[in-house]
Amino acid sequence: KAGVTQTPRYLIKTRGQQVTLSCSPISGHRSVSWYQQTPGQGLQFLFEYFSETQRNKGNFPGRFSGRQFSNSRSEMNVSTLELGDSALYLCASSGRDRGAADTQYFGPGTRLTVL
């Protein structure tokens, strides 16, 4: 079974631009979560999507948004980039259904650098 894939792997943008990151979950997984990882703040939860609906959201400003498509692929968008948005963005998928906990499997991440 193919793992979680994320594209692109590396991205360089300048302040004020916007960026879209893509995540393809493991086949059959319907839940996709996004995380931001930085040296200072560690691993922080952004949001989770399940069946095209956002079900959980972390404490990030509205500049961070996401969506999920009918094939479970997900995108996250960051508008008006700031220097502090430089981070590794990780996507994780799980096969969990409503009310059940399941294991999250992570992709390799997208390394975003904002100049």
Place this chain on the structure above:
Amino acid sequence: GNSVTQMEGPVTLSEEAFLTINCTYTATGYPSLFWYVQYPGEGLQLLLKATKADDKGSNKGFEATYRKETTSFHLEKGSVQVSDSAVYFCALSLTSGTYKYIFGTGTRLKVLA
């Protein structure tokens, strides 16, 4: 609230030494517990998991036992190798209420030859 606390790093060991990375949790309900490993430049990989009290997860020589009485899930390995150098994350997932995965801050392990 729900949280995961793991020991501060970095942890530096010589090859073949015994490893323990402490992890304790606070959670309402009955969480599942996980250890993930992150090698440089990569995403997180699931190392092992346990879903109920007294379960022991094991993989690649690593072990951790779900201790409900001490709310702990310490990671151990009898003999570390240089290739085990990485960052280790303890995490829990909640089985009731709003689904959430909560991660510890990570512990960096460096193994010297």
